[in-house]
Amino acid sequence: MIAIPSIPGFLKEPNGPIGKPVNRVDGRKKVTGDAHYAAEFTLPDLAHGFIVSSAIARGRITRIDTAAALALPGVIHVFTHENRPSLAWFDRKWKDDDAPKGAPFRPLYDAEIHHALQPVALVIAESFELARYAARLVHIEYEAAPHQTDLRANRANSFTPGKDKGGFQPPPKPRGNPEQAFLDSPVQVDSEFTQAAEYHNPMEMHATTVLHHDDGTLTVHDKTQGAQNCHTYVCNVFGLAKSAVRVMSPFVGGAFGSGLRPQHQLFMAMLAATQLKRSVRVELSRPQMFSFGHRPETIQRVALGADRDGTLRALIHEAVQESSQHENYVEVVVNWSGQQYACDNVRLDYTLTRLDVHTPLDQRAPGAATGVPALEIAMDELAVKLGMDPLELRLKNYAETDPNTGNPFSSKELRACFRHGAERFGWARRNPAPRSMREGRELIGWGMAAGVWDAMQGQAAAKAVLGVDGKLVVSSATADIGTGTYTVMTQIAADGLGLPVEEVTFCLGDSSLPTAPIEGGSWTVSTVGSAVKAVCDRVRSQLVTLAGKLDDSPLKGVAEEDILFADGHLIVRDDRSRRLSITDVMRGSGTLSIEEEARALPYLLARARHTFATHSAVFVEVRVDEDLGTIRVARVVSAIAAGRIINPKTARSQIQGAVVWGIGMGLEEEAFTDHRLGRVMNHDYAEYHVPVNADVPEIDVLFVEEHDDMVNALGAKGVGEIGIVGVPAAIANAIHHATGVRVRDFPITLDKVLAGLR
Amino acid sequence: MAQLNASLRPAPAPPPEPIPVTLNVNGVERTLHLAPWTTLLDALRLHLDLTGTKKGCDHGQCGACTVLVDGRRINACLTLAAMQDGRKVTTIEGLTTGDSLHPLQEAFIEHDAFQCGYCTPGQICSAAGLIAEGKATTDDEIRELMSGNLCRCGAYPNIVAAIRQAMAIAGPKAEGAP
Amino acid sequence: MRSFTYARAGSAADAVGRAGATGMAFVAGGTNLLDLMKADVLRPEGLVDISRLPLDRIEETADGGLRLGALARNADTAYDDRVQTRYPMLSMAILAGASAQLRNMATNGGNLLQRTRCYYFYDTATPCNKREPGSGCGAIGGVNRIHAILGASDRCIAVHPSDLCVALAALDAVVQVTGPEGERSIPFAEFHRLPGDRPEIDTTLQPGDLVTSIDLPAKGFAEHSTYLKIRDRASYAFALVSVAAGLEMDGGTVREARLALGGVAHKPWRDPEAEAALVGKPATPDSFRAAARVLLRDAKGHEHNSFKIDLAERAIVRALTDAAERKGAPRP
The missing domain is CATH 1.10.150.120 ([2Fe-2S]-binding domain)
Structure with a gap:
């Protein structure tokens, strides 16, 4: 079953669907309201759940009185830690594919309160409104215990984590003598940065609908980035046979990481459905969307030492982040700093502080979106001190090989990003002096930054069924959270068999499909796309074999590599008049369908010897009202090197969307915690500000040519994260250029600029 | 911090009785019996199975629930279905004419x-x-x-x-x- | 939401009669009331739906002003030709608030009765004297970036969230009310109150009172006025500071001034002394700044919102400058 990995040439059909700006294949469903999300499935026996959230941050429940809630006609049950059934005992049963080291949170496990808004009861009623009403009537008494939620106040208690989470390596050992080199450097920058905690806040609130079938099996519609991750979780936690449960997530209303781990609404809905033997839906409220994972608050220090010509002599990057008391969430933050620039004396240091908060969770470009901006602002500060163009400084210290490992990059067209981005933006016309451009009351600033993200690949399987009608169905248990998975996989499959995209259907979001990992980290095109290509290659071979056996076959004796697949036909490369349609091959050979499954693995050998990464150069124009400090982003150019772009239309949207995230991160998003209460206070969409339409200008995205024949059989790296990485720094640098005010605390709200303008 | 939510009415009122509500939804007259606390959004999603209209916050802070009532756009989450009795509601499902898209x-x-x-x-x-x-x-x-x-x-x-x-x-x- | 009864009022008198019972609340647009009921902050036992009462017209008044029906929608008010021409600051203020959808729903009367957006008011697990008298003020010593710098008390530092009301305050609007005791007029400055030691009470309305209209006097400062709103994103956010400014000019000299601030106090903030300080002065940043300092003389910041004092001064100077320069005048 396993396809042997090999270093591929590029795909053979230059006119195939790969690289075309194909409209989203699920577009019609989404614009007509026909795409159904987790809370939109039902059965006649559906009951509705509403979660009661903890009023305190730490302590224990001393009393839960559910009598008033239960007295209401139509209220079915109230689940609490006092009446929950016995569930899995060992921590490993509660672990999921994205769990860091530690003990996962167990909802309704006992009386202990670990964080504010912790789910403490679940009311089940015949209607949604009634469940919500009854939830208000659950009376809970607490014994509060002292809590700590303030990172700055507790950072002295930080510790160095190990390799505590998949996808993240501890920082490399220091190289050279960074402290001495810094002291010896004629030009120095030494700055502290803070990044506020951010919440994912996808538009769709987390929800789970468990449909309880007459035979006792369950179909679980969950908001998740990994149907199989959730499937394993619920089977382990509730002791269910794998065959008794199917988890579905065909449409996911955004996630950005929030769906990487099974969230507590899944547990709650499963608890109720398995206990009550009926269908149950549990949907979180928007405030409850602040009751689980978030991008952790971070404090960083970046110290750079350079020669007067701009050569980096020392680079020190330290970061401390929050994690929960029970798990070591790590996103390492600092490693990209050792990779981005050539420097002989480097120390990267990453620590965690335990706070009484829920465990943080990967959020778009976890680690890099926090750490790279700190480095990139420090680089801008260094450029100012050197009197050097910030772009020149980056070119001066361009890393030709990965300084962290000494390995070459599989491909790295960051230089092209710099060049094309700068050209498109008009960077050459920039006057380096701060406050040198204005229009009316607005100061204008131009800033830039570089970005980097890992081009990862996991293992996945895919299945293909080709019908005698020439229609192809390919499936894999991955997810499309808006990223375009449906569309790009359809293109890859269509390309593989030379079919029009209309003849191909791609299925995902179903735990019963061939194995795929959680969808995140920009690895899905690489991981699942490789499996789709592999399985299509198998179907291809079968077709070639069948075609060769047909009587009077024009393809008889032609080797597979000499046959093209295009327009639904097998065509001899050197004599295009020799061709057979796929349907003719199948009919002629009496084959009603061809079914294949294949698994694709990363090129482990190549991966051991190379660094795989996407890169970006971001250029931003901001306008700052000189009197009021209000900031608007007026223009963005984002130049991306991410290997082959499967679909420039959806890829462009990914980058644009990530730039909008960068605007939110740079200027708006911040969870305000009342440390006396240990509670995030702005827990809604009115007061936790994400960008609105009026905040966002035209965003110019360009993809530079980047050939990579080591990254995978597609040459594609993935584009979900890279678009955000440099943006906050480019904004901060542009604000400095506009105003002369250097703000190192994200988000950069107007008060921070005003403080400098005063 | 003490639970401040404790001053509950001693005997909570039973759920409200359903009342008839007639809506013209996408050109079709629909009469429902709804408890008055049912928002227009929940009436569409939960009672009429028109799930095209989305719930993104339920508090008028996101616009995912936008529908047209008598041709004007509103947030369906912040109005009661009963308040819209007799009105014309157009949802995303109603923008399509047969097979052709708006x-x-x-x-x-x-x-x-x-x-x-x-x-x-x-x-x-x-x-x-x-x-x-x-x-x-x-x-x-x-x-x-x-x-x-x-x-x-x-x-x-x-x-x-x-x-x-x-x-x-x-x-x-x-x-x-x- | 808790359980409640629902009835549609047949007339204003019917509405007032029904509202006499305890626990009753009027609902018109519903945009704030239903929000707060879902958050379990407000728990009315019954709703009286007044949205179909014939109080939605915008009409001329005998003294040359305009009567805005309490049930006229915010959007219809903002886009009304007469409002746009004669009271541009009001139109600007409305359009600076909420979203197009909410403005299509929200009524003028309801806008007056908007509750604060204080985080603690909204979160029933936290102390709030406005929501639960005697429970304390979470915002004092807590998270208070969006809170008051003027007129606050040691019980409450919440701010009134409306934009519309800031313009109405500047325009000296009059609120017409009908209630159990009959009809009466409330000058706008007396409509909202400061928190003092009863922060749970936002206005001077009495139980059963129904706002029927808001009357604008003839003078609309159309030539020299503006509404400036400063917030944390470009749209769909509440004001950190907002300023409604109206001037009557005599060449380069201020003859009369109106100045109201939003986002800084428990009510739209007017200060007669600050306005008086402008009269007879040249329309220059210096005199505007001087007036701003008068207005802000007793301003007091908290841990996260002290920036508002400086910001308010800058905003006042900007708004008055724009007003003097006819930036807010209706488009020809």
Whole structure:
């Protein structure tokens, strides 16, 4: 079953669907309201759940009185830690594919309160409104215990984590003598940065609908980035046979990481459905969307030492982040700093502080979106001190090989990003002096930054069924959270068999499909796309074999590599008049369908010897009202090197969307915690500000040519994260250029600029 | 911090009794028996199984629930179904005529004006209302008057492009709803 | 939401009669009330739906002013030709608030009765004297970036969230009310109150009172006025500071001034002394700044919102400058 990995040439059909700006294949469903999300499935026996959230941050429940809630006609049950059934005992049963080291949170496990808004009861009623009403009537008494939620106040208690989470390596050992080199450097920058905690806040609130079938099996519609991750979780936690449960997530209303781990609404809905033997839906409220994972608050220090010509002599990057008391969430933050620039004396240091908060969770470009901006602002500060163009400084210290490992990059067209981005933006016309451009009351600033993200690949399987009608169905248990998975996989499959995209259907979001990992980290095109290509290659071979056996076959004796697949036909490369349609091959050979499954693995050998990464150069124009400090982003150019772009239309949207995230991160998003209460206070969409339409200008995205024949059989790296990485720094640098005010605390709200303008 | 929610009424009132509510939804008269606490949004999603209208916050802070009532865009989450008794409600399901899409729906697909799709029905209904209002003529005005519809995927530039295209087809004063 | 009864009022008198019972609340647009009911902050036992009462017209008054029906929608008010021409600051203020959808729903009367957006008011697990008298003020010593710098008390530092009301305050609007005791007029400055030691009471309305209209006097400062709103994103956010400014000019000299601030106090903030300080002065940043300093003389910041004092001064100077320069005048 396993396809042997090999270093591929590029795909053979230059006119195939790969690289075309194909409209989203699920577009019609989404614009007509026909795409159904987790809370939109039902059965006649559906009951509705509403979660009661903890009023305190730490302590224990001393009393839960559910009598008033239960007295209401139509209220079915109230689940609490006092009446929950016995569930899995060992921590490993509660672990999921994205769990860091530690003990996962167990909802309704006992009386202990670990964080504010912790789910403490679940009311089940015949209607949604009634469940919500009854939830208000659950009376809970607490014994509060002292809590700590303030990172700055507790950072002295930080510790160095190990390799505590998949996808993240501890920082490399220091190289050279960074402290001495810094002291010896004629030009120095030494700055502290803070990044506020951010919440994912996808538009769709987390929800789970468990449909309880007459035979006792369950179909679980969950908001998740990994149907199989959730499937394993619920089977382990509730002791269910794998065959008794199917988890579905065909449409996911955004996630950005929030769906990487099974969230507590899944547990709650499963608890109720398995206990009550009926269908149950549990949907979180928007405030409850602040009751689980978030991008952790971070404090960083970046110290750079350079020669007067701009050569980096020392680079020190330290970061401390929050994690929960029970798990070591790590996103390492600092490693990209050792990779981005050539420097002989480097120390990267990453620590965690335990706070009484829920465990943080990967959020778009976890680690890099926090750490790279700190480095990139420090680089801008260094450029100012050197009197050097910030772009020149980056070119001066361009890393030709990965300084962290000494390995070459599989491909790295960051230089092209710099060049094309700068050209498109008009960077050459920039006057380096701060406050040198204005229009009316607005100061204008131009800033830039570089970005980097890992081009990862996991293992996945895919299945293909080709019908005698020439229609192809390919499936894999991955997810499309808006990223375009449906569309790009359809293109890859269509390309593989030379079919029009209309003849191909791609299925995902179903735990019963061939194995795929959680969808995140920009690895899905690489991981699942490789499996789709592999399985299509198998179907291809079968077709070639069948075609060769047909009587009077024009393809008889032609080797597979000499046959093209295009327009639904097998065509001899050197004599295009020799061709057979796929349907003719199948009919002629009496084959009603061809079914294949294949698994694709990363090129482990190549991966051991190379660094795989996407890169970006971001250029931003901001306008700052000189009197009021209000900031608007007026223009963005984002130049991306991410290997082959499967679909420039959806890829462009990914980058644009990530730039909008960068605007939110740079200027708006911040969870305000009342440390006396240990509670995030702005827990809604009115007061936790994400960008609105009026905040966002035209965003110019360009993809530079980047050939990579080591990254995978597609040459594609993935584009979900890279678009955000440099943006906050480019904004901060542009604000400095506009105003002369250097703000190192994200988000950069107007008060921070005003403080400098005063 | 003590639980301050404790001052509950000693005997909580039983759930409210259903009352008849008649809505003309996408051209079809529908009479429902709804407890008065049912919002228009929940009436559509839970009682009429019209789940195209989305719940993104349930508090009027995101616009995912935007529908047209008597041709005007509103947030369906912040009105009771009973308050809209007798009115014409147009949802995303009602913008399609047979197999043919509304020009806004076409334009949203063409411009890739969505990613996850969850805010999309609300964006499209809101844009239909915007076009009917006729107050937006520039991109900046579209941006401002579409700011009541959050898109966490950040498809805003494409949304503006799609609306601009549909507006050119519809004309600035054209009716947004069929 | 808790359980409640629902009835539609047949007339204003019917509405007032029904509202006499305890626990009753009027609902019109519903945009704030239903929000707060879902958050379990407000728990009315019954709703009286007044949205179909014939109080939605915008009409001329005998003294040359304009009567805004309490049930006229915010959007219809903002886009009314007479409002746009004669009271542009009001139109600007409305359009600076909420979203197009909410403005299509929200009524003028309801806008007056908007509750604060204070985080603690909204979160029933936290102390709030406005929501639960005697429970304390969470915002004092807590998270208070959006809170008051003027007129606050040691019980409450919440701010009134409306934009519309800031313009109405500047315009000296009069609120017409009908209630159990009959009809009466409330000058706008007396409509909202400061928190003092009863922060749970936002206005001077009495139980059963129904706002029927808001009357604008003839003078609309159309030539020299503006509404400036400063917030944390470009749209769909509440004001950190907002300023409604109206001037009557005599060449380059201020003859009369109106100045109201939003986002800084428990009510739209007017200060007669600050306005008096402008009269007879040249329309220059210096005199505007001097007036701003008068207005802000007793301003007091908290841990996160002290920036508002400086910001308010800058905003006042900007708004008055724009007003003097006719930036807010209706488009020809």
